Amino acid sequence: MFLALKEIKHEKLRYGLIILMMFLISYLIFMLAGLALGLAEENTQAITSWDAKSVVMNKTSNISLMQSILTKDDLKNAKVGKNEAYLGEIPVVAKAKGHKSISAQFLGIKKSQFIYKDQELLAGHLAKKKNEVTADEAFQIKGYKLGDKIKLGNSKKKYTIVGFVKNAKINIAPIIYGRLATWKELHPGIPNLVASGIISKNANYKYNYKNAKTYGIKTVINKLPGYTAQNLTFEMMIGFLFIISLIIIAVFLYILTMQKMHNFAVMRAQGIPSKTLVAATIGQSIILVVTGVVLSLIAMFLTNLAMPKSVPMDLSPAIIIAGCAGMLLMGIIGSLIPIRSILKVDPANAIGE
Secondary structure, eight states: OHHHHHHHHHTHHHHHHHHHHHHHHHHHHHHHHHHHHHHHHHHHHHHHHHTOOEEEEETTSOSOGGGOOEETTTTTTOOOOTTEEEEEEEEEEEEOTTSOOEEEEEEEEOTTSHHHHTOOEEEEOOOOSTTEEEEEHHHHHTTOOTTOEEEETTOOOEEEEEEEESSOEETTEEEEEEEHHHHHHTSTTOTTEEESEEEESOTTOOOOBTTEEEEEHHHHHHTSTTHHHHHHHHHHHHHHHHHHHHHHHHHHHHHHHHHTHHHHHHHHHTTOOHHHHHHHHHHHHHHHHHHHHHHHHHHHHHHHHHSOTTSOOOOOHHHHHHHHHHHHHHHHHHHHTTHHHHHTOOHHHHHHO
């Protein structure tokens, strides 16, 4: 490690450029990973807050609550206990005077069931009257206030926002919680409507009758529009960045090793063992990577503080640990490539040159 530090101090510009590359790559990895996790969480925030384990939907809905409709005939024999709740979902555009329209998901729920009771309010109170609703905090961020009256789509009725709810998004869209009866009103002309589905906290809950079918929560989440494709895209980009960091470290260290072959030969002739030179090369790689990663983490924390709340960024400890471990692993692997050249140094021939 002593040799590694001495050389880095002597060649500040050269090694500074490598650290800059490690910093930029690490910063981009943490940025993409944070955005990927943030977007994934916004897809499933509401589902996670419900602690849902299984969902009953119409079997022709393509496992989508938005497209699912269950009637009285479908739910004739359904047993709904304290761990189950009816839910009606429909996409709407919320409009209010003096505010921009917001694309949202209206969720009809029952006051007596757990989804209504488990709402985590940031301000206001739960909706108690037919014309009252609670909305995701995204509405508050965009300027909506308690007491604002909103219209849902083409409906002429107005609903008063009486509370803002934390973690109330599904498929990235903010949620408006209201009465199940309101959801039925938004589906005119369809008789005997009950709900889009039944949400259950019990993984063993099963109900399959007529058009109703039960799905596990993982299946439901993976079928959310764009969820799987989005995660795979981010994972591929992050994977390529790790590969790029490996290539950069390997190329830089190989070039530097070739330039120092004469110096290595002299040190070998002086009795310095090969393992010391190899350790110095690996040590250089670790120092360069660790320095770049630490700087990128500092930059990411500052970026996270400056980022507006509307940007879904989540820099969790798991991401930090995985990113640091991945970069360190790439650095060590990259440093092994020039080691073969170091081990093949011939002191006599190099000094003779």
